[in-house]
Amino acid sequence: MNYLSALNYANKLLKSKNILSHKLDSELLLAKALNKSREEILINLNSNLEERDFYIFEKLLIRRKKKEPIAYIFRQKDFWKYKFFVNKDVLIPRPETEIIVEEVLKLTSYNSSKFFLDVGTGSGCLILSIIKERPKSHGTAIDISKKAINTAINNAKMHHLENKIKFININIDKFRNNKYDFIVSNPPYINDINFKRLEANVKQFEPGVALKAGVDGLKIIKNLIIKSKKLLKKNGKLVFEFGENQEDKIKKILMKNKFYINKVCKDIRSYPRVIVSTKLF
Numbered sequence: 001m002n003y004l005s006a007l008n009y010a011n012k013l014l015k016s017k018n019i020l021s022h023k024l025d026s027e028l029l030l031a032k033a034l035n036k037s038r039e040e041i042l043i044n045l046n047s048n049l050e051e052r053d054f055y056i057f058e059k060l061l062i063r064r065k066k067k068e069p070i071a072y073i074f075r076q077k078d079f080w081k082y083k084f085f086v087n088k089d090v091l092i093p094r095p096e097t098e099i100i101v102e103e104v105l106k107l108t109s110y111n112s113s114k115f116f117l118d119v120g121t122g123s124g125c126l127i128l129s130i131i132k133e134r135p136k137s138h139g140t141a142i143d144i145s146k147k148a149i150n151t152a153i154n155n156a157k158m159h160h161l162e163n164k165i166k167f168i169n170i171n172i173d174k175f176r177n178n179k180y181d182f183i184v185s186n187p188p189y190i191n192d193i194n195f196k197r198l199e200a201n202v203k204q205f206e207p208g209v210a211l212k213a214g215v216d217g218l219k220i221i222k223n224l225i226i227k228s229k230k231l232l233k234k235n236g237k238l239v240f241e242f243g244e245n246q247e248d249k250i251k252k253i254l255m256k257n258k259f260y261i262n263k264v265c266k267d268i269r270s271y272p273r274v275i276v277s278t279k280l281f
């Protein structure tokens with residue numbers, strides 16, 4: 001069997017399972033099985049595929065056929081300019097969360113020394129990307145999941161930032177330490193009804209604790225805002241992500257808690273996705 005026949009076989013298999021990215025996934029998985037780049041595969045379609053390599057490829061295909069996300073199969077995901085180790089204990093970093101990094105960078109200079117808190121750090125992608133770009137800053141990252149914290153620590157070590165960020169396994173409700181210049185967060189914000197409607201690859205494989213946030217999806221966001229009032233310095237910034245149809249309710253909660261709303265940023269599909277706010281008093 002050559003690479004082309006293997007790809008055709010995989011393509012058909014994944015398509016039959018309604019996996020929209022069947023073509024790209026087949027190529028990526030074959031590249032992974034052969035420990036080559038996707039480009040190397042595509043320019044050598046007539047090369048012979050050894051039986052042993054086909055066996056490795058097939059094992060990867062079976063995982064993808066069951067809808068396991070590519071990032072978990074590869075144990076890696078790109079976020080911002082960096083690579084992060086991911087596993088089933090953490091949410092796979094999403095491109096829209098990069099808006100938070102962009103906004104923080106606009107509000108700070110390269111040499112600024114700020115103190116950041118990341119609430120619900122997961123893989124640590126958010127705070128690690130920020131501290132990479134603002135090397136004189138430091139921070140704290142918290143998560144209710146002990147396993148997520150362990151994964152974030154591994155990523156901090158991979159990026160040589162373990163001495164700049166303190167990782168704590170704690171619920172935001174119980175966290176009281178310090179005063180921060182910035183609080184950043186991509187909290188869980190999916191309501192119960194929308195959770196049921198999520199795609200199988202998300203619902204079955206990504207941790208529920210990273211996604212679910214009660215009947216209105218605002219359970220954690222409300223706590224985040226109330227806590228941020230105490231944890232931010234005066235004029236400190238709270239920058240966080242939220243979900244569909246939550247903008248107006250979130251603005252109200254922020255204003256009630258004496259936050260000034262600086263801006264709401266839209267994602268690539270033009271949905272309001274990230275809010276930048278300032279603690280006034």
Ligand SMILES: C[S@@+](CC[C@H](N)C(=O)[O-])C[C@H]1O[C@@H](n2cnc3c(N)ncnc32)[C@H](O)[C@@H]1O
Binds near residue numbers: 120148170210
């Ligand atoms: C949507 S994920 C975000 C992960 C990561 N920041 C990212 O953007 O990829 C939310 C994270 O919040 C954590 N979490 C959920 N409830 C929490 C709580 N009450 N206190 C602290 N962390 C919480 C989850 O364990 C999960 O890792």
